[in-house]
Each structure stands twice: as structure tokens, then as C-alpha cells.
Amino acid sequence: MKADRTLSISSVATSSTYVEQVIDTIGYGRFQYWLLLLCSVGYFAVCAELLVVVFIQSELMKEFNLTPTRYAIFPFLTSLLSMISSTAFGYLSDRFGRKWPFVITLLISAVAGIASAFAWSFWSVVLFRCIVAIGLGGLSSLDYLIYVEFTPESRRGLYSTVVFVGGCLGVLYLAGVNLCDLSFSGIPQWRVLLILAAAPLLPAGLLRWYFRCETPRYLMARRKVSEAHTVLLHMADENQCERGTVPDLDEFTARTEEEFSNGKSGISDTDQLGFLEALRDIYNGEEFLRVTLPLCFIWLLQATAYWGLTLFLPGFLVESGLDANFTIFLMVLCELPGAATIAFMLKKLSMS
Template identity: 25%
Template sequence: MLTTNKINAPVFRDAKAVNVSGRLERLPMTSYQRRVFAAVATAWLADQVNVALLVFLVGPIAAYFHLTKVQIGLLASMTFLGQLIGNLVAGYISDRMGRRYAFQLTMLIWGMGSFLAAGATGIVTLMVFRLIIGIGVGGEAPVAQAILSEIIPADKRGFYISFMEGFWAVGFVISGLLSYTVLPYLGWRGVFVAVGILSLVIFWARRIIFESPRWLVDQGRYDEADMVLTNVENEVMKKWGKALPPPKQYIPETSQSIRNPFHILFTHAYLRSTIMLAGLWFFALLGYFGLTSWLAVILTQHGFSVIKSIGFVSLITIGGIPGFFAAGLLLERLGRKITTALFLIMSAVLAYIYGHSISAELLFVSGFFMQFFMFGMWCCLYAYTPELYPTRARSTGSGVASAFGRVGAILGPIVVGFIISGAGQGAVFSLGAVSFVIAAALVLIFGIETRGRVLEDISRQEEIA
């Protein structure tokens, strides 16, 4: 209930009085929310800037430290290992200590790691610093998913979260530009310094991000939640230019008393989603990274030089850009289950065709559309995952799912290495196709539809089911 204190300021006694979901869901999208979205989406930009950096720096780093191929592989794997750790730790911190705190903390971690990497004295220290960078950028992902899913209205939530994935491509471009402009003059250490400076710029840009009102209410901090909501409502009203519609009906989220987010993932209500998402992420990323590691290799069978094969792969990757937008639109029109399964199945079909192409023309066409569907697949994963958990376990659930994906990402290139030695390159793409089909089957059999539904309503359905 709502009472007042001595200075007539409202004091909220329960979640129903604050009505977070009803007040957020009635808000029109304005430039204010889009600014907040852009600040959150820098997580994806930073992620790809750091992950892609070794693509451009591995040559000069290997020459500087006289690295063996094994050492190069270990250095590259440190980022994935760090991301796995970051997924789990930052997701938990976000659910227990707050979205905003965890989000800024992860950025400071990868920024610090970048500055430290610039001063690496050997391969071991550089591996440690790349691990730190991986923890930071990996930790950003589940927190960013939770933030956006909790502040964007249900009818636009899937589109905006999938659109955020498009910043992944922007990050790759920025990583390449930084390397291209800085490397010739300041060397690979200068590039790491430039990325560290980028972290300071992003930290400043994220000052506008507010704490999730849904998280505050779940913590019993009702007055703070109302204060944040009131500020958001005032900003939106200013941008919209007229009075806001009345709040929608209050929907309670969960009746569970359990507070430990890891425990919640394995309760009867959410165990099905946890198993489904773990398998979905594992097989989707096993297929994706298993394939992308060998996209250029198969071109040598068709007489492409190394330089031409890199250019060819870069060209077909352009197909992924419209894939982002298509996935975002279909997630809101067809639904999460159908769109996710569709993009996975089409990724499987195109991967198989690419791996068994008999002409350069077929390679290009199948490769272009394979990237279209694989990039769109990423959008589906990130949009769907945070919707399946309650507020108190949303970041942790997203982090655990992503962590299973990182395991697939680490194993993918390793498994492919054994397969290509015994069964040839065509079998690699058959493995990718099978992985995508298994992931699609998991969604279709065990997934629930969440399109256009308020987060609280989704959580209650899972608890009742």
C-alpha cells in the first residue's frame, strides 16, 4: 500500500503500489529510451572490438614473442575462457548487487585488462591479461540482456535486443580500423592502449544508464524503484510532447521465496528452460565457431589464394548484416520459437551446401545466405534467453546459458580439427549442420513462446506449468 512520510513524499509498501510493469509497458518509445539503448549496446561493440583484436594483432605479437602455433592457440583461447568466467560471475553479481553496478564493473575490468596487455612482458602475462579482458567483455553480455529486457516494452523487446547484436559487426569494424591506423605507428601495444582509452569513453557514455526498476522492486527497494520510474516517465513525456497513457494492469512476477539465483535455475519451474537453453547455446555455438574457423580453409580446394580467401570470407560476411534486421522483425511477427528454429535450420541447410559446393559461384551464394541466417541466429539467442527467467535470476540464467555456449565455442574448432583429419572438409560442415538441427529441435520441443508478453506474465506461466 501507499502512505506518506512527514514531507508528504510517497512511501511504497509493496510491488503492487509501484506497479513497475504497468508503468513501463505503457511508455511509448522515444529518443530518450533509444539513447539508453545505444549506451547499453556498447557492450556488444566492446565485446567484438576485444575479441576481434587478435585477428589483427596475432601476427605482430607472434613475431615479437617468437610464439609457436600451440602458444598462439592458447593465447586465442584465453578470451573464450575469460568470457565463460565472466558470463557466470557477472550474471550472478548483476542479480545480487544490481544491473548498473555489474555493467560498469565489467567495463572497468576489460578496460584495465587492455592497459595491462599493453605492458605484457611475455606470453604468459599476455595470456593472463587476455583472460581478464575476456572476463570483462563476457560479463557484459548477460547484464546487457537483462537491462534491455527489463526496460523495453514487451511488443518491441525482441527487436531491440536483436538489433543490439548488430553492434557486434560495428565492433569488428572498429577493431580493424584501430589496428589499421594505430599498429603501423605505435605497434600492437599502442592498439591495446587505444582500446583501453575506448573503455574510458564508453564508461562516460554509460552514465545515463539507470538501475532497473524491476530489480529494485524485487529487492524490496520500492521507493527507489518509484524514483527511477518517475524520472524515466518525465524524460519520456518531454520527448513525446504529451501526457502518458494510464499505467497498465499490475502483474505479479513470482511467488517463490528462493533468493539464490543459481538455485532458481534448477527449481522445477525453470529447470526445463535451463536445460533447453544450455543445449541450445552449446550446439548453436559449437556449430558456429566450428564452421567459422574453417570458412576460408575450404576455399583452397577451389584454388583460392590465402589473400583471396580472406577477401571472399569478408565479402560473404556482409550477408550477416541484413540477417540482424530480418531476425529482429521476425521475432516480433512470427514469435521467438519459430524464428529461432527457422534461422537455425536454414543455417544448417546453407552450411551443408557451402561445405559441398562444386563451384565458386555456389560457394558465394550459399556462403552469403549462410552468414545471413547465422548472424540472425545470434539475435534470436540473445532476445529469447533473458525472457525465460524471473528478475532475480535473469542475468544469472543468461550467463549460464552463454557459458554453455562458450564451452561449445572452445570445443568447436578442436572437434573440427580431428574431423578434418579423418573425414575431410565436407564433414566439418555436416557437423555444423547437425549441431544447428539439434539446437532447433530443442527450441521446438522444449521452448515456450514469449512474443509480446510481459516478463512477469512469462515467469508466472512457467511456475504454474
């Protein structure tokens, strides 16, 4: 393991930026494992919160005497706000940093998620769940981003599947809990389920509060070279790297300034970009037409199929005479072998 960490920076692929080369040299160790835990636990909670609307659907419609059309307003509004907030928090994280949104989005979802269990009407449920969706939108865009920016390039694909597995376990946790009779003292099951869905967000938020480490990539985008160097030294110390793995500040500054002056840093300066300008910066050029646009189209089709089936599946299963809760539990359980297969394939591809 130490041999990997002591590779010279010049041996790292020259297509990477200098900061990424330093991160590759630091290697994968205790720092990244701790971050992997934080992101996986966070994504565990995110997926549990996202899918809870599926499990409370029938009871919520019954308690508030809702028609299917009226209930559809609920997932429509929450999905819309989640989409908007993911874009907004992505922009804010570029302007003000990743570390605070990494914590705040989780706490927003936790507080609003627990509050939704005490809702007094259908519209109050919608209100609280919309606030939850704002936090979840930010989380869904930040968890993978932060993890990737701290991780050596060769390990990103494989270990990102671990974050995905955390999400699968979150849904499995909620589906398993929903198999039990949770109602007691006249309290409906859906209210208890909302509390249990939000509960993992609180410890995850507290753990992240003590992390609060800004990514070197963001710091370099803001020309905070000294702070980026300090973070890299902290990463090397956590990973127990040999002395000299991270160059001294003078050498680091000289190399990064050279990249900036040559326009080879691979990092855009977002200080002067407004929201619309930032969007144009992303959705522009050859890469947009060749990669971004096709991926957006594929993701749209995938999300439409997934959420369309997920939201309306419980009603279909009940009408078919099946136990909706147990069937969904088995379906979620089947995601784990799929995730393991993808992890195995990514590992093989990275070795080839």
C-alpha cells in the same frame, strides 16, 4: 505515439507483472533510445575486443615464437574466464544491482585492454587479456539484461537486434582498421590494434557513468518499492508521458504488495540465496527441462561452431592463398543484411 503511452494499465496483458505493465504503459521513448545507444556502443566495444585475438594471432605467434598448441592456451583461458565471469556477474547483479556492474565491467576491459598493448611477454599478454575477458563476460550478460528490463515487452525482440547490430559494427570497425598498415616507429601492428580495440570502451564507460539508473525489476526484487516508483516516474518524465501515467506511490505500493502476498510478482527474492542456491533456483523445475536445457544445448553447438571456425579461420585462409584480413572483413560485412532480415521478421511477427 502519445496514444500508446496513455493506455490504461488494465489494458496491458494480465500475464505481465504489475511493474512490467507500468513500463508497457510508459511506452518506448527517449529514455529507451538513450539506453539503446549505451548498450549498442557497449556491445560494439565488446565484440571488437572479443575478435581482436583473431586478428593478432599470426603476428603474436611470430613475435613470441609460439607453436599453435602453445598459442591455443591463450583463447582457452580467456574463453574460460569470460564464461565464469558472466555467471559471477549475473549473480552479483542480482545481489547488488545492475547499475554498477554495467559501468565497472566496461572500465575493467578498457584499462586491461590498453595495458595488453604494452605487454612484455606472451604470458603478460595472456594475463592482461584474461582480465579483459573477466570484464567482457560481465558485459555480455548485462547489456541485454538491462536493456530488456527497461523496455516494454512488445519492443524487446525488435530493438534487441539493434544492440546486436552494434556488435556487428564493432567487428566491422576492427576488421576495417586491420586492413590498414598500422605499424609505425617500429611498433608492431598487433599492439596498435589492441589499443584501437580498447579505445571505444573508454567513451562508452563515461557515458554509462552518467546513466547509473537501477532497473525497476531489481528494485522490486529487493522490496525497494519507493525507489522503483521513483525510477518509473523518471522514465515517464523522460518519455514526456502525460501526468498520471505512473500511479501514485500509495496505489503503486498497494498493487505491488498484493502481488507479493499472492506470489504473483514473478520476481524471486535473491537476498537469502547463496550462489549455489541461486543456480539451483534457475536450473530447476519444468521450465528448465522444457526450455532452458534445450536452449543451452543449442547455444553450445552454435558457440562451438562459431568460435571454432572464427579462431582457426585466419590460418586456413592463409594456407589457401587468400587474403585473410580482407576475407574476414567481407564475412563480417555480410552479417549486416542478416541482422536487417531478422529485425524485419521480428517486426512482422510482433504485428501478427
